[in-house]
Amino acid sequence: MSDTAPFVRVSGVSKIFDGDRAHGSIHVIDNVSMDIGTGEFVVYLGPSGCGKTTLMRIVGGLETATDGIVDLAGERVTGPDRHKGMVFQAYTSFPWLTVYENILFGTKYRTDINDTEKAEVSRHYLDLVGLGEFSEFFVNRISGGMRQRVAIARTLAAGPDILLMDEPFGALDAQTREFLQVQLLEISRIEKKAVIFVTHDVEEAVFLADRIFIFSARPATIVEEVPVKDTIPGRRTLETKETEEFFHLRNHVRNVMLAQTKAMEMIDVPTGDAE
Amino acid sequence: MSENPTSGSQVSTDSPRKSNLNFRGLLAYRGTSTASAELLMAVCAFCGFFLVWYAIVAFGIVPERFLPFPDAVVKALWGMFATNNFIEDVGISITRVWGAFILSVIMAVPIGIWMGSYRVVGAIIEPIVDFIRYLPVPALVPLLIIWFGIGESSKVAVLWMGTFFQLVLLIADDSKRIPREYIEIGYTLGARPSQITKDIVFRSMMPNMVDNLRITLGWCWTWIIVAEIVASKSGIGHVIWSMRRFLKTPEIMAGILTVGVIGLVSDQIIRILARRIFRYL
Numbered sequence: 001m002s003d004t005a006p007f008v009r010v011s012g013v014s015k016i017f018d019g020d021r022a023h024g025s026i027h028v029i030d031n032v033s034m035d036i037g038t039g040e041f042v043v044y045l046g047p048s049g050c051g052k053t054t055l056m057r058i059v060g061g062l063e064t065a066t067d068g069i070v071d072l073a074g075e076r077v078t079g080p081d082r083h084k085g086m087v088f089q090a091y092t093s094f095p096w097l098t099v100y101e102n103i104l105f106g107t108k109y110r111t112d113i114n115d116t117e118k119a120e121v122s123r124h125y126l127d128l129v130g131l132g133e134f135s136e137f138f139v140n141r142i143s144g145g146m147r148q149r150v151a152i153a154r155t156l157a158a159g160p161d162i163l164l165m166d167e168p169f170g171a172l173d174a175q176t177r178e179f180l181q182v183q184l185l186e187i188s189r190i191e192k193k194a195v196i197f198v199t200h201d202v203e204e205a206v207f208l209a210d211r212i213f214i215f216s217a218r219p220a221t222i223v224e225e226v227p228v229k230d231t232i233p234g235r236r237t238l239e240t241k242e243t244e245e246f247f248h249l250r251n252h253v254r255n256v257m258l259a260q261t262k263a264m265e266m267i268d269v270p271t272g273d274a275e
Numbered sequence: 276m277s278e279n280p281t282s283g284s285q286v287s288t289d290s291p292r293k294s295n296l297n298f299r300g301l302l303a304y305r306g307t308s309t310a311s312a313e314l315l316m317a318v319c320a321f322c323g324f325f326l327v328w329y330a331i332v333a334f335g336i337v338p339e340r341f342l343p344f345p346d347a348v349v350k351a352l353w354g355m356f357a358t359n360n361f362i363e364d365v366g367i368s369i370t371r372v373w374g375a376f377i378l379s380v381i382m383a384v385p386i387g388i389w390m391g392s393y394r395v396v397g398a399i400i401e402p403i404v405d406f407i408r409y410l411p412v413p414a415l416v417p418l419l420i421i422w423f424g425i426g427e428s429s430k431v432a433v434l435w436m437g438t439f440f441q442l443v444l445l446i447a448d449d450s451k452r453i454p455r456e457y458i459e460i461g462y463t464l465g466a467r468p469s470q471i472t473k474d475i476v477f478r479s480m481m482p483n484m485v486d487n488l489r490i491t492l493g494w495c496w497t498w499i500i501v502a503e504i505v506a507s508k509s510g511i512g513h514v515i516w517s518m519r520r521f522l523k524t525p526e527i528m529a530g531i532l533t534v535g536v537i538g539l540v541s542d543q544i545i546r547i548l549a550r551r552i553f554r555y556l
Contacts, residue, residue, distance in 0.1 A: 062459055082465030092456045095555050096478055108474070109465035138555040158464045 006035035007194050008059060008162065013068035014219075015054055028054050030219035031068070039192040041185075043205040045257065046215030047264040053166050055220065056198050060084045060164045073161055082109060085160030089167040093139040093150040100126055100135035102150050106157030113159075125153035128187060145176035152187070162194040169204070178238060181207055185236055202254045206232075207241060214256050217264035224256055343525040348532065351525035361514065365533060368503065368510040371427065372495045375434030380488060383439055387446025388480075392472060397447060408440035412498055416505050425506040430499065437498040438491050445487040449480040482556060485549045489542055496538055 011033045019025040028051040036042050044052040057063040059070050061080040070077040072084065080086075093102045103126050107118040126135055129149040139147055148168055155163060169177045181204060188195050199205055205212050212226040231245050240246055300306040301316070325345050331337055332344050343351075355361035390397040415436055423429035453476050461471035503512025515530035550556075 060463065062462070080459065080462035082463065084463060086459060086463040088456045088460075090454065090456050092454070092460050094457075094475070094479070096481075096553070097555075105474075106464055109470065140555060155463070160463075164463075 007038040007040070007073060008034075008036035008196075009071040010034045010036075010055075010059065011069055011071075013055065013058060013065045013070065015051065015058065015063070016066045027219040029058075029065075030221050032220065032222060033068075034213060034222065034225075036194055036196070039188075039194060041188055041195045041197065041208060041210045043209035043212045044196060044198045044215060045202065045205045045212050045253070046200065046220060047217055047257070047261040048200055050215050050217050050260070050264065051220035052198050052215050055215075056164050056166060056196050059162075059196060060086055062086070082158040083161045085155035085158055085163050087148070087151050087155055087163065087165045087168045089170040091139075091144065091147045091151070091171075093147050093154065095138065095140045097139070098135065099131050099137050099139060099142065099146075099150050102139060103153045103157050106154035107159075110159060121157050121159075122153075125157045128156070128190070129153045129183070143176070145172050145180055148172065148180060149183070152184070156187070156191065156193075160193065162196065163188075165195065165197045167199055168197075170199070170201075177204070182236075182238060184208065189235070200257075202257055203241070203250055206246060206250045206253055207236065212253065214253065214260070217260050223260060226253060340522070341524060343528065347525045348528045351523070352529035352532065355514070355526060355529060359514075361533075364510050364514050365537070368499055368512070368534075369537065371430050371502075371510065372434065372492070372499050375431045375499075376438065376492055376495050378431065379435055379438040379442055379491070383442040383446050384484070387443045388450045388472060388476065390443070390447040391450030392468070392476070401444070401447070404440050404443055407436075408444065410436075412437040413501055416502065420506050425508075429506065430502045430510075433502040434495050434498045438494055441494070442487065442491050445491075446480075446484060449483045449487065450476055452483070453479050482549070482553050485545065485553075489545050492541065492545075493538060496534055500534065 013029055013032050014027075015029040017026045017028055032055060044056060046052045054063055058065050059072070059077065061077045061084055077084070093099075094105065097105060100122065104118065104122040106125075107113070107121055110118065113121065126132055129152060131146060131149055131153070134142055134146065139150055142150075151168070152163075169180050172180065185208060197205075197208055206226075206228060209226070210229040212228055213222050214224045214226065215221065216223045226249070228249060231249055232240060232243070298312070301308050301312055328342075328345055332339055332342055352361075386400070390400055412433060416433055419429050419432045419436070423432050457475050457479060458471055461475045466474065499510070500512040500515070503510035504516045507513040511530050511534055515527050518526040518530065
């Protein structure tokens with residue numbers, strides 16, 4: 001990204017969790033800096049427990065950095081608010097509300113629009129995630145994939161500047177996951193919102209990202225920055241996964257990841273000749 | 276859309292051949308059942324209970340003076356309502372129970388949620404509450420009578436002592452059990468802590484809370500009888516205790532049964548209401 005003013009600027013962020021007597025303190029993130037452009041889809045990839053989620057939470061204001069600063073749209077991030085929308089892996093749509101009411105809940109604390117507009121916005125996102133015909137269903141009557149779509153729609157209804165997604169498709173089966181990946185790409189294309197998407201799934205990362213940041217084992221540092229968009233430009237469909245570019249990029253990323261996972265697990269994984 | 280709207284396990288597809296009562300499901304290890312089968316079992320259990328009772332008296336295993344026939348108890352109950360104005364005592368006891376119960380709830384719900392929301396409040400209140408809730412309530416009755424006299428306030432005090440301190444901890448636990456993600460979603464949608472408490476925490480914990488309230492209401496009936504036996508001129512407990520003086524076992528048992536029936540009925544009413552309100556469960 002060669003924008004003059006980056007949308008998100010992370011500079012020199014470190015995080016140390018204070019431990020107690022039993023565990024000691026944990027150094028989670030070590031001096032990470034990055035710029036994210038407007039409307040850019042960024043994926044944080046790294047071994048489980050490496051600190052990538054923590055970094056995303058710092059950007060979202062849900063966690064404070066021990067060192068370093070985060071700026072979003074020119075303003076310092078000091079805490080969570082509706083400009084930084086979150087989608088979690090766990091189902092967070094509220095069981096006491098219907099699909100539509102859940103999405104409407106996303107607009108509940110907005111002061112920039114009135115009630116009529118809130119209903120319009122909610123309808124719009126209800127349709128965008130393709131749940132129009134399920135609007136009156138309670139969310140525990142619909143599938144896991146649908147619940148995540150409700151969560152995405154609710155977050156978008158709050159009018160965020162950036163979408164922070166913490167392994168949102170982690171609990172879904174492979175088919176539903178692919179389906180939602182395609183839908184998410186569509187949504188981000190239409191919404192033109194910056195996205196930070198955390199995952200440990202290499203294929204998911206390559207398929208979704210404009211840019212991937214691969215993180216090391218704890219404490220997390222950026223091992224490699226993969227400009228996926230340069231290799232695979234244009235709109236992506238499931239067929240993209242069959243192309244040679246995708247195949248090569250995926251293998252490359254997988255090998256980088258494997259080295260990090262080995263470091264994390266401290267075991268020898270025999271490397272198959274993928275390339 | 277390649278997804279199913281509902282997961283298969285929630286849709287019951289009873290084949291028409293299968294009987295509505297589904298006895299096989301009742302007998303199977305962790306099997307399923309239907310509402311009508313459960314009702315039938317409940318009726319059978321009550322019939323069996325009265326049959327065994329009848330047999331014990333009929334065969335003289337326990338002298339009738341100590342354990343009257345079931346029909347004698349029913350007759351006694353009828354007599355109490357017809358001539359002794361028992362309905363008034365029942366009304367007084369119900370009023371005391373609900374008055375004290377509502378007082379407990381009004382205090383315990385906000386304080387409990389407050390304890391669950393702020394570590395400092397929990398850290399201050401929890402040790403005290405934990406200590407008081409282990410004090411045996413009957414042992415406090417003499418003290419409460421000295422403090423509050425033998426009027427209505429002492430009964431309320433006994434019931435309140437017996438329920439508030441338990442309830443406040445249950446509510447605090449309920450509120451703490453809300454997934455952390457719910458709170459964080461609240462923040463990222465722009466809610467303030469007070470709004471998160473009202474719109475997310477309270478709403479989310481309600482079903483569990485109602486269950487805890489039901490259990491606590493049951494305890495109230497234990498404490499009201501204790502309170503009315505010790506110091507009262509009215510109420511079901513007072514009636515039971517005064518009948519003891521004349522060795523009127525049928526009347527004593529009629530009084531006990533009345534408490535059981537009131538408890539059962541009010542519990543069922545709350546459950547039906549809860550099922551209405553929490554349609555999503």
